Amino acid sequence: MHKTYLTMDIRNLKNIKKHIFFCNGEACSLNGAAEVTKAIRQEIKKQGLHGCIHTTKTLCNSRCHDAAIVIVYPNNEWYKNMHPSDAQDFVQNVIINDKGFHKLLYKQGEDTIHSQSTITV
Numbered sequence: 660m661h662k663t664y665l666t667m668d669i670r671n672l673k674n675i676k677k678h679i680f681f682c683n684g685e686a687c688s689l690n691g692a693a694e695v696t697k698a699i700r701q702e703i704k705k706q707g708l709h710g711c712i713h714t715t716k717t718l719c720n721s722r723c724h725d726a727a728i729v730i731v732y733p734n735n736e737w738y739k740n741m742h743p744s745d746a747q748d749f750v751q752n753v754i755i756n757d758k759g760f761h762k763l764l765y766k767q768g769e770d771t772i773h774s775q776s777t778i779t780v
């Protein structure tokens with residue numbers, strides 16, 4: 660049976676180039692995650708990229724000491740200590756130019772975790 664959703668957008672997934680995850684868990688929220696999320700989403704829209712960049716708020720991503728965390732796929736890049744004032748440089752360097760950003764915590768293919776707060780188990 661076909662369902663009709665009157666209030667939901669139908670997104671063309673073929674246009675999505677990157678997926679940005681904004682940690683909005685407790686620690687990240689205490690470190691401005693809502694403001695980071697809003698600022699980066701506004702910058703994505705301002706740059707006309709909202710049709711090809713998908714964004715999602717998440718619960719805790721287990722890097723609370725590095726809050727606020729932003730994760731970029733398919734790059735598998737994790738960014739730490741994000742602040743709303745980072746939005747413009749982040750969108751320009753990470754999303755548009757694929758050059759990375761100075762708040763890099765981890766990038767797939769690199770051995771280094773760029774953080775003082777490594778977690779031991």
Ligand code: FES
Binds near residue numbers: 688719722
């Ligand atoms: S709340 Fe964001 S990593 Fe834990």
